[in-house]
Amino acid sequence: MNVIACIARVPDTATRIRIAADEKTIASDGVQYVINPYDEIALEEAVGFRDAHGGSLIVLHVGAEDFQKDLRQCLAKGADQAIHLKTDGPLGPSGVAEILAAEIQPFLPATIFCGKQSVDGDVGGTGTMLAYRLDLPVVSKISTFEVTGDTATCTREIEGGVETVTTSLPAVLTCEKGLNEPRRAGLKDIMAAKKKPLEVKDAQAPTTKLVLESLQLPPERPEGRIVGEGVEAVPILVDLLTNEAKVIQQ
């Protein structure tokens, strides 16, 4: 069975978002783009799965911008092959899933790892939509993953608890932080990765189902104030919380 990891390109989480003049995109100057943090976790899980169960690990990326350096990183971290499906225009999860599904078909049967969401659009739909298109079961937001034969037992955090989800394999798994600790590539791995296949292909962008009308910054919070220093300020704070903000019930 092959193993697939799907990788998105997102602004680093330390980015201060500014809106571009078109009011539909973010100003990209000065923004550092990185592999989506949840996809780093998906890649790590995929490497471990491939090491334990064999098969080839293929990394797939859909997007408009050059991503060679980061895809090489994925190869250095253990992927066998990387494919960049080059598109233009905004896609959204359904569009990305459509392109990924077509590319993955020849690699089936395959178990597929995605991040639980990308930290730009924050939708969390690609993995599930991909599973639907490939007629595979899906377990979203997994925090643990254990394989016995052709069954996997996963856990995911829910409101006020943890649930166990059991799935047959192959499946699509979307990964939550805490599942593993993504590795750093060593120098030797980085050198070896230069010889691994990295392909850039054109992909047809499907029509989007959602149209973005505008992108706006949220309203600023009103300027706050430091009410005092050290324990002497505690009575002042308690008074403000009780009588001004009215969030403490006497």
Added chain:
Amino acid sequence: MKTGILIVIEQRGGEVKRASLEAIAAGLGVAEKLGGGVSAVVIGNDIAATAATLSGTGVEKIYTVEGTHLEAYSTEGWCKAATAAAEASDAGILMVGATTLGRDLAPALAAALEAGYASDCTGLDVENGNLFVTRPVYAGKANARVTCTADILVVGTRPNVFPANVQNDGTGTIESLAADAAEIRAQVTGIAAATKGTKDVSEADAIVAGGRGVGSAEGFAVLEKLAEVLDAAVGASRAVVDLGWRPHSDQVGQTGKVVAPTLYIACGVSGAIQHLAGMRTSKVIVAINKDATAPIFKVADYGIEGDLHEVVPALTEALQTVMQQG
């Protein structure tokens, strides 16, 4: 686009989740402007009583899809059941509370119905007969306003944003739909409740969060005491989670949870951009930090410059006194 609205209800053990009532309220608000009716679907096993509790909420029709294979949640089983209700109701808009279950089910539903999917929305408005959805992106650093070009739109409503006041005199009728057998390959096989006494940051009305300034895992004891007095959850910054002092489930911020409690007390949290994104819509923010130049003070309504290990115990004691007076 078709104007009918279908609310997909989340129930656990027969109890309707608050997020589903919020989705009903949001749906009724949209229906008023779009002119369509609102129906709901309850999925599970032995759920007639649950469906009946919804008859006075303003929904015109409550579909039930029942079967032993729907007792435990599965994406595949519930998706098929909800799809049957979508077809029966001829809805153009499906709404679901964007809880963990809702966020699991909604994209599957969107795929099955070839619908658009607007997840985790915080605003719904109608202009010239078109529905516009506002949803936070970049963990709330920006808001996107989107509209749908497909025949069907699946909307996830972010919990705690829309009011859940849906009581009216209406009497919704109940209609049972056949539950076709579904191929279920992935299914919930167990649920463990969180340790008693621990509150989930995504559900808490007050949060006491700690950052690197707390100093150690043991240092969180003072925050836990304050949280106990306030009936609050304990949250953590990414730095603290990465250091292994707190579990990831406590993390607030861009790779953790986005929260909006009534009261957020940040202790020893410097205020990295990705953390601020996750808590900036809290109603009242308090910051306690040694460093008066820490960015957290820019978003805090009230700040105390000082050592949290002195300030927090004093605050705990003072609040305890005030709250006992009542």
